[in-house]
Amino acid sequence: MDTLLILGGLLLALAGYAWLVMLAFERGPLWGLACLLPPLAPVFLARHWGFARKALFLGALGCIPLVVGLAMLASHDSARLEAILSLQWLRSGPVAAPELDIALRGELDGQAFAPQQAELIDGVLSLREGQDFYAHREVRIRLPAQPRGALRLDVLPDDRGPRPVVEVSWLAPGADLPEAVRLGSGYSLHLDLRPEAPNRLRGDFHLVLPTEYRTTLSGRIELYTDRLRYRDGQVDTRFDSADTLAYVLRDYLQRRFPGRQLELPETRLEPLGPILQVPLDFSLDGEPQHLDLELGRSASRGWTVRGDRYPKLAPRAEASVPAAEPQPAAPQPGNAARPLSLERLQAEPQRYVNRGMRVTTERGRVAEGVFTGLDPNGRVVIRHLLTGAGQASYSLRPAEISAIELLPQ
Missing domain, CATH: 2.30.30.100 (SH3 type barrels.)
Known part of the structure; x- marks a missing residue:
């Protein structure tokens, strides 16, 4: 609806301006040529107000649906409005390819759904649209456990026994918090995802909720299985996430104590600033150790341990691991809320x-x-x-x- 209002307003405004040029040519070719240049059009209006005002009124009438359409667009998709007003669509140059290959058809709560973020972490499959604090629209599927390898899952509305919980949320225009629904049954779901190195799953996705929820999604998705990002085959330490920090710490300890048996407990640091003080307890050859480390972030190198001068480890040949056979996710005790x-x-x-x-x-x-x-x-x-x-x-x-x-x- 907002797009139709914006287009209609623009067409009326252009029609008014074209009419003004035609009226100017009726007064003389010089006036017509002058009105072809928008800065000189007000001069003609001032000199021939009684004759040309009807064209101005038509152009002003087009401003009403244009403003209403822009206001509606700003209420539910501010990022798109910002891109339009900044004239990014006029700039030449290569268009950045999307980070993930997601091609979904259908709707969520009766609205088109185009997720930019997708992940399957800790048994939660998430498809998210929007970069704000609250997603504009989001689908979450809570599986019994995080799959290892390929994942194939089929759920029908009448199935019995343990099933994934489906959560759908959307942010209504003007609302502070998103609306959400949770379904433990009554839906149809098909997942057929296969792993792709280093940390992605790709495959078919089909989800149909009961009619009253107006949500039907079908197509192909690609998603991350952790919060690491890779660049030229290496972990990109410039990406801010807890998994990146854990990788940097483990890599540092492995290079500082090469050939030693290292046991690092599960750490959950969050990148809340450019510098982090980390008191780290770990085990080295069975003996408890403690280090006070400082993590810092730079635009060029990303996250590093301050004072790190230890050489890189020699690359090791990795044994090829056969792809796991597709298995439905099985519930595991202690891994549920x-x-x-x-x-x-x-x-x-x-x-x-x-x-x-x-x-x-x-x-x-x-x-x-x-x-x-x-x-x-x-x-x-x-x-x-x-x-x-x-x-x-x-x-x-x-x-x-x-x-x-x-x-x-």
Whole structure:
């Protein structure tokens, strides 16, 4: 609708300007040639207002649907409006290829769905459209476990037994929080994904929700299986993610202690600034060790350990691993979210600080992130990490919370 209003307004404005030029030629060829140059058109209007004002009124009439269409576009797709107003579509030069090969047909909540981000991490398949804090539209499929190798899964509406949970969310125009629905049954799902080196899955994706949700998606997707990015076959340390920081730390220790048996516990650092102080405990040949390291980020080298002067390890031949046969995801004990009562959280908030948490409100909205505590007003504060560097926090009143789930560590 917004596109039709914008196009209609532009056509009316152009028709008004063309009419003005025609009227100017009726007054004389010099006036007509002058009006072909927009800066001189006001001169003709001033000299022949009574004769030319009808063309101006037609052009002004086109401004009404143009402004309304731009306002509607800004309310639900600000990035697209910014690209239009900045005239990026007029600039010459090569167009950057999309990071992932995603070709989906269909709609989400009755609107076209064109995700730019896709991943399958910790058993959650996510397709996300929009770069803002809240996705414009998003599909999440919570599998019983993170698959290893290929993934093939078929679910029908009448199937019984454990099934993935499907979450669909969308940000309505003018809304502060996205609307969301969760379905544990009644949908159709087909996944046929095969691994591609180094950290991607690619294949067919089909999802059909019940009619009232107006969501049907079908096509081909490509997604990441971790939050590492590669450049020329090497890990790109300029990408901000917890997986990048863990890779940099492990690589540093392996080069500092070559040939030693290294055991590094699971670390979850977040790139919240250009410099990070990291107290690191690890095991070396079975003996506990401790180092205080400093991670820094530069535009050219990305994340590095300050003072790192250790040489690179010689490349090792890697044994080829046959591709795993496609297997349906099987549930694993202890890898599912656990319910948590609001009363227990309020009684012992310090016990759950820095734990992954998913909170559902009475209106069906879902907030997921890391629990950081209760604010002075007793609200539940959740920290949500952005795709790139940075974070955002939001708080929820206890009265609007309907369910709380602890995410697996």
